[in-house]
Amino acid sequence: MSVLTLECISQEFGGLRALDSVYLSIEEKEIFGIIGPNGAGKTTLFNIITGIYVPTEGSLIFNGQRLNNVPAYEIAQMGIARTFQNIRLFNKLSVLDNVRTGSYGVSHSGFMAGMLGLPSSRREEKKILSNALQLLELVDLADKRYEYADNLSYGEQRRLEIARALALEPKLLLLDEPAAGMNSTEKEELMRLIRIIREQRQLSIILVEHDMNVVMNICERIAVLDYGRKIAQGTPEEIKNDDAVIQSYLGAGA
Amino acid sequence: MDAIISQYIDAYYFRILILIGINIILALGLNLTTGVTGQLSMGHAGFMSLGAYTSAILTVHFAVPFFAALLAGALVAALFGFLLGLPTLRLEGDYLAMVTIGFAEIVRVFFLNFEPGGKAVGFSGIPQVTTFTLVWILVIIVIYLNYKLLNSRTGRAMYAIRENEIAAEASGVNTTQLKVLAFTLGAFLGGLGGGLFAHYMFFIEPGNFGFMKSIELLNMVVLGGMGSIPGTILGSIILTIAPEMLRIVQDYRLLFYGALLVILMIFRPNGLLGDVRFYDIKKRFSRKEVKSCQS
Amino acid sequence: MFFEQLINGLTLGSTYALIALGYTMVYGIVQLINFAHGEIYMFGAFAGLFLVAAFGVNIFWALLGAMAFCMLLGVVVERIAYRPLRGKSSRLSALISAIGVSIFLSTLMALLRGTNTTRYPQVMSDKTFHLGSVEVSSMQVIILLVSALLMVGLQLMIQKTRIGKAMRACSQDIDASALMGINVNRVISFTFAIGSALAAAGGVMVGIYYNAVWPYMGTMAGLKAFSAAVLGGIGSVPGAMVGGLTLGVMEIMGVAYLSSSYKDAIAFAILILVLIVRPQGLMGQKISKKV
Incomplete structure (x- = not known):
């Protein structure tokens, strides 16, 4: 049973297409990672889910209810909570x-x-x-x-x-770069915390994060965004070995 | 009651105490809008004037009992606050400041031309029924209700709007609704203070409620500490007494007000008590647990 | 009759436009309603008066002198009351500081000159021109011409010069501009200087036109000019011009055809209506909030 479904979401700012036909489906109690280079549209996606932006195209469905045009505070009341990249x-x-x-x-x-x-x-x-x-x-x-x-x-x-x-x-928790600026001990603690939260609270988590170690360690599934498009999705293992991902994002070092 | 008290207090100080009480009620109203919720209102005197004229017209022309007239004045002010706030509070803060100035000016011009209110000549013959006891009973009730409100879920959400509107929305706060609520409650207290003022001064004119009056009230909130109840009370006391004590330099009062605002914003933007919390004070003096933490 | 009122309205409106430009430029760059702007205008009017009365200069020297003086005053105000707050305080604090400056300046002038109205000495002979059946006074011609000249000059400066380009960059994104090597503080000072000079020009001309200056003339004019800036779309330079002219014409027409006792309420009623119906103003762009 999916908690949140994004169907063909696109977002344009002026002429710029920040998100281009993105499909996503978040399952119950899963930790879902979204990665991608800067400007790939990760935070924009969060802003759409939480009602700060109304998507140019596409629809969002949360527990069977459409989220398009629902004001941000009502989306929060429905059970979607978030943190912010810039605290x-x-x-x-x-x-x-x-x-x-x-x-x-x-x-x-x-x-x-x-x-x-x-x-x-x-x-x-x-x-x-x-x-x-x-x-x-x-x-x-x-x-x-x-x-x-x-x-x-x-x-x-x-x-x-x-x-x-x-x-x-919340039934769905959006974490926007929670590990940014943390040292490695703090990151360990954070990963432990995220797992505890999921177990205790029985909720789904979407995690936008740059730290590959964190993402690969705690996410069950990962989607990769590049220039507003989803270029790959799968388990951490699959993502690590995906050619398109390696080329556009992970690079030689990964 | 007043008769007993006035035996012990000099008439001059008695008058100042009543004015302090009225100003506390007015300033606590403005504090809700500007200090707590962070929406700059610069037309609080407009609400005061609505309350003053409404209640005075009711008592003078329609022989309505004072309490009913006082309440009616506050309700009329609150209604205008609601009607004005509903469309404008969706706007960014700075625009609200201008709208409130404009609103207060329109109210002033209206009463300058309003026959039952004596037009520009002023409105005289208002029964002087505002007493010391009444004012201070109301002050205590208003402080108590303010305190309860600010320590409730609604009050916390109002502070949250001031601190970070987007994060407040993300916590499920309908920010427009609460801004309108704060504005309406503020207007209500403005109207209440206006009614008390009219029935104490027994003569009012539109000039009593001009832009400078709004600024004076704003100063009380800013000086004491935005969002802080003790701060607002302190600000009201200081700025009611100071001009009385400084009669000799009355001419320079406004010069002082202006400079005060600039200096405060540069050196102490949170006012005298704005970031002093009772928790910190208690912590300094004891190691015991304390429960409340609201400033 | 109608055309005469229209000329009256345009005359008044172009002075509003001159003041509104300062509001809109400053707001465009630092998002501050420079509340003291009306007082700068008032100081401009008094500076012109002083020059005429003390040195007997003609209207153009009075204009230039007042503009130079107010440039300095605007920069000093920004330096003392706004710059210390920039970056580390909320916009609310900056706005309150601006209100403080406004009160300080108007009271200062009231203490220096008394609160009464001072009349302007005869600066020039008052001729009346006839355009068909319409009468236009020489002062009206001067106001319209000087305003038009200043506004065209401003537009050229913003579009063609280096500092104009920097101003436009800062109004787009002040942080990015700083990173690109623009001296943001200098641009802001410059913006205050230009805005203040335009207001001073408005002040001198209004003083001569109505033959009266007084310490509190800036409050109402400032509020109305701000309404004009909002009407046109705050942050937009052409918007301030259009907004000023529109407001001036509406006000004069309102007085001529409705009632003069509500004169001062007209501008504010318009302001409130515009903000409710079209908050971005006539020519402003809708800005979505940044997250």
Whole structure:
């Protein structure tokens, strides 16, 4: 059963074709990698899936529902969470509040209930808090929960973004270059974390990443984008031995 | 109640205390829009004037009870806030600033030509029924509700919009809806403050609610710390007292306001208390766990 | 009657256009509503007045002198109040700083000269030309001619010169421009200088035309000119010209055929309507948000 299906997605900016007839199908509980050189259209693809761009052509189907023209916040509420390549945290909020805000799309108390402190809102707040604390435990930031987000180190900020995304209780998690700027120990930790998340939360993950080691290690399937077109798809083994991929991307060194 | 208090306080300070209270209510309204949600509103005086004129016309011309008139004034202001915010809050922040200035100007010109409001001459004979007790009871209620709101899911999402709109959307926040909500609530408090002001001053004119009044209110939010309730209260207190204390240099007041804004933005863009959190203070004094972390 | 009002509208509109150009150029490059721009215009008007009153110069020297003075003032304002904030503060902070400068400058002038209106001395003999049944005053001719000249000059400078090319590059992408070796700070200073000079020209001519200058003249004119810039499409130089002329004509027509008591509300009603219906303005391009 596929969670997300992209059918013939194309995206044009002015005359530039950033994505050209891309088909993708993400299965339940799989870790799916997307690789490709800079400007291949990887982040554009994420922006289309999360509703920031409306694709010029093609359709997106998530759990049987069409995502075209659905606003970004509704897509988030439907269960697609993401992190950003250039980290986008709520800098002047505490680490804890970043994660608590992440659960906005799956909580429901209105502003009146919150303002008047009605029991329904208090109960929900309690749940939000305990979920957030659990997630901070998971990404190992629990003892920094009262720090401002922008006081964290780079690697910590990347982990916080993951925790915030998980607060949305997503069925599909999009990670945009989560290993960027991490050293090799941090990368090991990250891979372990991604596997734990998938097991614990039973969700599908799409991973855009430049680090071949990370991608090859944790992804079950990989798609390769080049100039907006998908040039290959398969298991890590298949991708490593694909001629087109080697030529256009992996190069001689790989 | 007022009679008892005024026995102990000099009439002059009594007046300042009432004005401080009214300004706190006004500034907390603006703080929701600009400080918390990050949408620059420079026409808060327009909402104040809607509240002031609506409530005054109701009490003077229609003999409506004061409380009902006060509420009606706040609701009219909120309605205009909603109607103005709905189409414009989709726009980028800077445009909103201009729209709010334009809106406040239109309101001012409207009341300059509005017969029941006394036109340019001003509106006199408003019953002076705003009391010290009433103002400060309302101040406490408004502070409490503000505090509860900002520590709720809705409040956090409002801060999130200020911090990073795209990330807020990705967390499921309908940013337009919450911006309109913040703007409407801000307008409501603007109208409430306006009603209190009218029934304390017993004479109002469109000039009371000009661009400079909007700037003065904005200054209170910016000086104290954008998004911070204690900061906004502090800003309101300082900027209500300062011109009174500095009567001698009244002429230079605006010069000071202008310079203050520039200097604050360069050296302390978050205001006096904007990035001081009670958590940090508590941490400094004790090693115990603290629960809340909202600034 | 209609054509006379049209000339009046175009005269007023071309002064709006001169001010609007400064807003739009600065916004195009640093995405800042330079709130103090209206005050620069006001200082221009006073500088011209000073030159005429103190040295008895003719209108053209007054114009040039005021433009030179405001160039300097614009650059100084940018240097003190905006540059320290650039890059490290939010746009909200920069905008608030600009509001601060605006208040500071208008109050400063009020303290120096008092809040009353000062009349301009007689600068030139007032002739009236007849074009068929339409009457046009010599000052109107001068305003229209000088504005047209300045706007054509600006267009040439932006399109043909090296610094113009740098300005266009910066308005496309300021970071990339810096990487390409453009001295971004210099381009920004230059933009402020040019915008301020145009505003000063507007100030002097409006001062002579209406025979009045006062310290708060910049606030309303600035707000209206900004409305004109938005109407035309902020960031677009031709847009500011078209927006200014359109707004001037609409305002004069509104006063002539509707009511004069709502004169100041017309510009703002237009601003709000434009932003609701067509936020990119008449000639602006729709920009999608960057992620």
